[in-house]
Amino acid sequence: MMLDAECLDETCIKKLVNEEILAVRIKGWLAPPLAIEIGDKILAPGFEGYINAPSIGRIGMAFYEAENQPLLIEDYFERASRNIAELRNRCAPYSSPVDTLRCMLDESWPAGAHLENLYGRKMYVGLSRVVKPGVCFLAHHDIFAKDAPDSFQARSLEAQIACNVYLNMPTEGGVLQMWDHDISPEQFDEMRGDSYGIDPALLGAPTLEIRPEPGDFIMFNSRRMHSVTPGVADPRLSLSFFVGYRGNASPLTFWS
Ligand SMILES: O=C(O)CCC(=O)C(=O)O
Numbered sequence: 001m002m003l004d005a006e007c008l009d010e011t012c013i014k015k016l017v018n019e020e021i022l023a024v025r026i027k028g029w030l031a032p033p034l035a036i037e038i039g040d041k042i043l044a045p046g047f048e049g050y051i052n053a054p055s056i057g058r059i060g061m062a063f064y065e066a067e068n069q070p071l072l073i074e075d076y077f078e079r080a081s082r083n084i085a086e087l088r089n090r091c092a093p094y095s096s097p098v099d100t101l102r103c104m105l106d107e108s109w110p111a112g113a114h115l116e117n118l119y120g121r122k123m124y125v126g127l128s129r130v131v132k133p134g135v136c137f138l139a140h141h142d143i144f145a146k147d148a149p150d151s152f153q154a155r156s157l158e159a160q161i162a163c164n165v166y167l168n169m170p171t172e173g174g175v176l177q178m179w180d181h182d183i184s185p186e187q188f189d190e191m192r193g194d195s196y197g198i199d200p201a202l203l204g205a206p207t208l209e210i211r212p213e214p215g216d217f218i219m220f221n222s223r224r225m226h227s228v229t230p231g232v233a234d235p236r237l238s239l240s241f242f243v244g245y246r247g248n249a250s251p252l253t254f255w256s
C-alpha cells in the first residue's frame with residue numbers, strides 16, 4: 001500500500017497513478033535540521049487561516065478555497081505569481097523545496113512537468129500549511145474537477161496526486177491516514193454538508209497510517225479519502241501541492 005522510495009522517479013509515479021499503491025514516501029528527502037530551519041524561516045513573518053477551514057493556517061491560497069466563486073477565483077489568479085515569489089523569498093538563501101520538486105518532476109517524467117493553467121491563466125503552486133496542535137484535519141478527498149466543474153482542463157485529469165514536504169511535526173500525532181475504499185463525490189458532499197470534511201471515525205479503520213518526520217516527502221492518491229490526526233505541542237508545517245496526470249505521453253502538471 002505504501003512504497004518507501006530512494007528518489008522521485010517515473011516508476012513510483014506510475015504505480016501511484018495506476019493505483020497499485022496509495023502512497024510513496026521518500027524519507028529524509030531534506031536533511032531534518034534543514035527542514036526545520038526552512039520551516040522556521042517560512043513561519044517567521046506569520047500566516048493567515050483558510051477561508052473555509054479557519055483553524056488551519058496557510059501561506060498562499062489553495063484553488064479549492066475559491067469553491068467555484070468568481071471573485072475568489074479572480075483573487076487566486078491575481079495573487080498566484082506573488083505567492084510563488086513569497087515562498088521563494090521566505091526560504092532564501094535556501095532554494096524553495098517546491099521549486100526543487102518542480103525540477104525533479106520535470107527531470108523524471110519523460111514528457112516533462114509544468115505549472116498547471118486554468119481558464120488560460122497560470123495557477124499557483126507551493127502552499128504552506130500549518131495545522132496547530134489539537135486540530136484534526138478532517139477526512140476529505142481532493143478532485144480537481146470538483147473545484148473547477150466547468151473546466152475541460154480539470155476534467156481531463158486521469159489521476160491526481162497530493163505532494164507534501166514536511167518541515168515541522170508535532171511531538172506526537174499529526175499522522176496522515178488514508179482509506180482504500182472510494183466514496184463518490186456525491187456521497188461525500190452529502191456527508192460533509194457545509195464543512196470541508198468529515199469525522200474520520202465515520203470511515204472505519206484507515207488502510208494506511210504514516211507519521212511523517214521533518215524532511216520527508218510523501219506523495220499519495222488524493223482522490224482517496226485522507227485525514228490528519230491532531231498533534232501535540234508543536235505546529236505541523238508542510239508544503240503542499242498537487243500533481244495531475246493525463247496519461248504516460250502527456251506532461252505532468254502541478255498546482256496548489
Ligand atoms: O498534510 C498531510 O499529510 C495531507 C494534507 C492533505 O490533505 C493533502 O495534501 O491533500
Ligand SMILES: [Fe+2]
Pocket residue numbers: 140141142162222226
Ligand atoms: Fe487533501
